[in-house]
Amino acid sequence: MKNSKESIRLFENPILESLTKTNALFVIATLALISLSILLFGIIKIKLSILGYIVLFLSGTFVYTLAEYLIHRFIYHSGEYKNPKKWIFKIHGMHHTTPRDKQRLVLPLPVSIPLAGLFIFIFWLIMGNYVLLFFPGFLMGYSYYLSIHYFIHTTKPPKNFFRYLWKHHLLHHYKNETVAFGLTSPLWDIIFGTMPKDKKLE
Numbered sequence: 001m002k003n004s005k006e007s008i009r010l011f012e013n014p015i016l017e018s019l020t021k022t023n024a025l026f027v028i029a030t031l032a033l034i035s036l037s038i039l040l041f042g043i044i045k046i047k048l049s050i051l052g053y054i055v056l057f058l059s060g061t062f063v064y065t066l067a068e069y070l071i072h073r074f075i076y077h078s079g080e081y082k083n084p085k086k087w088i089f090k091i092h093g094m095h096h097t098t099p100r101d102k103q104r105l106v107l108p109l110p111v112s113i114p115l116a117g118l119f120i121f122i123f124w125l126i127m128g129n130y131v132l133l134f135f136p137g138f139l140m141g142y143s144y145y146l147s148i149h150y151f152i153h154t155t156k157p158p159k160n161f162f163r164y165l166w167k168h169h170l171l172h173h174y175k176n177e178t179v180a181f182g183l184t185s186p187l188w189d190i191i192f193g194t195m196p197k198d199k200k201l202e
Contacts, residue, residue: 007101010090019110020090021103024150028143030109031116035139042132053133060137067119067138068145069188073181099173100153106146116142145184152183171196 011017043053076092083089095104107115116139123138124131148165157166165183172180179196182189189195 007103008084008094008098010094019108022106022108024102024106024146027106027109027112028146028150031112031139031146032143034116035136035143038132038139039136042129042136045132046129048133056130056133057137057140060134060139061141061144062137063134064138064141064145065182065185066188068141068184069182069192072183073192073194077177077181096173096177102150102154105150105153141184149183168196171198 007021009017010020039057048056076088079088080086081088081093082096083093086093095101098104106112119138120131120135123135127134148162149169152166152169157163164186168180168186168189169183175198176196179194180186180189181194186195
């Protein structure tokens with residue numbers, strides 16, 4: 001099952017089960033559109049220099065990479081994430097069991113959108129209306145993550161810069177699940193000492 005494309009049944013209830021599956025590209029496009037819509041509203045509402053807009057947007061994207069690492073390492077890989085009886089298995093453990101299941105490579109919108117709402121609320125408490133420029137960068141970072149994650153698990157590694165990201169993530173799946181938690185960037189793996197020592201997949 002390690003490289004299986006098959007789906008694992010997570011819920012007996014057929015409605016709940018259907019909600020765990022989704023079209024990845026539709027989710028990515030929807031979140032990217034939401035990001036751009038919030039950004040446009042922020043530009044209209046908040047008057048800053050072009051540099052100010054860029055800095056806030058890119059700051060959101062940078063903070064996303066840290067959130068991605070921390071969530072993957074300390075939440076998705078917490079406890080018995082491979083135990084089918086645990087809730088964390090339904091969120092992430094099943095992905096390690098069937099990493100090529102195309103319908104479960106991204107969180108469905110009924111989960112993604114409420115989580116996005118929670119993050120934007122937390123950031124709003126910290127920075128007020130500037131969240132309208134910061135959060136689009138954060139959400140676009142997530143959309144980028146979903147895109148890369150989807151193509152890593154459904155296509156062959158490209159012969160360009162992105163090949164490194166393919167290899168880094170596949171080492172996490174097929175070599176050592178206790179390292180290589182960053183997907184969009186190895187930066188936080190370098191900083192927190194979770195870079196894989198063995199760089200070979202074989």
